[in-house]
Amino acid sequence: MTETPATPARLDTLVRCLKTRGCRITPQRVAVLKIILNSAQHPSAEEIHARVQVDYPMTSLATVYKTLALLKDMGQVTEISLGHSGSRYDGHPADPHSHLICLKCNRIFDADIPALAALPQSVQQSTGFTITHQRFDFFGICSECQNNPTSIT
């Protein structure tokens, strides 16, 4: 279970990266960036939208999606598609990690499993696949939900 603390330096990096692309830095966009970077819990587009609206009530969901698309494109955000109930967004794809997905409270925790680091390499050799990226998800019930009979969310 890993905390993902806010990293102001990373926000600067993303802003600079956007500018380089010729993208403009709008308040809505910055708000989305901050929310994603500060979220350890991998929010959904709807959740991001709700949180942006606290500061910018006019912000539309479409804008959130467009910003997310941009970030995905830059490789700065990973989409965790869950099939049902849409996708969740991971603002820290750089260091590879697994996801622990709680089926009760729907939160997604990061897990650092060192053993997985060597895997792509060995799979690549044994299968002939050229592996670009991977995804390791564990589904189950988090420790909090095991203790509390009522869901937390």
Next chain:
Amino acid sequence: MTETPATPARLDTLVRCLKTRGCRITPQRVAVLKIILNSAQHPSAEEIHARVQVDYPMTSLATVYKTLALLKDMGQVTEISLGHSGSRYDGHPADPHSHLICLKCNRIFDADIPALAALPQSVQQSTGFTITHQRFDFFGICSECQNNPTSIT
């Protein structure tokens, strides 16, 4: 890269399992079962539908989805949701394996990676999560697509 040969015995098992549930054995349903069991490449609902229609042209997509839902419910089929372009279906969830997903031809291959077998257990202990199931996906380009510049599909 694993072949998944047809297993008539498994068809019988599923049919029996359905009967036990009070479900009826219709031609369309059997067709879907056979296609899933004989597919090593994890077809989409649309693909299954197209293949069923070869023998039963009247079959609707809704029926395919309903049968898939039934099989998922029985734990006999796993849904591999890819976010974009819908889900794919794995008729061999019993023995746990990873998926090698080719980003070019969109085929999904099975990979048996022994190292992963012990993972759930150890993750469970180190995180306090109760893990019910997991999913290991490797994304990249399959060896065929690396050799052929034109996609195969």
Next chain:
DNA sequence: TTTACTGCAAACGATTTGCAGTCCC
């Protein structure tokens, strides 16, 4: 005969797109 299943069409829900107006740079 019973009632689960089928096919159709309409509904759904997350995501996307087109467009006219806005406002970063």
Next chain:
DNA sequence: GGGACTGCAAATCGTTTGCAGTAAA
């Protein structure tokens, strides 16, 4: 001032659902 961005509403698209008719048991 120009063009990227925004917000809105409509469009998409895979999947689900409701329902009247059909057929497995």
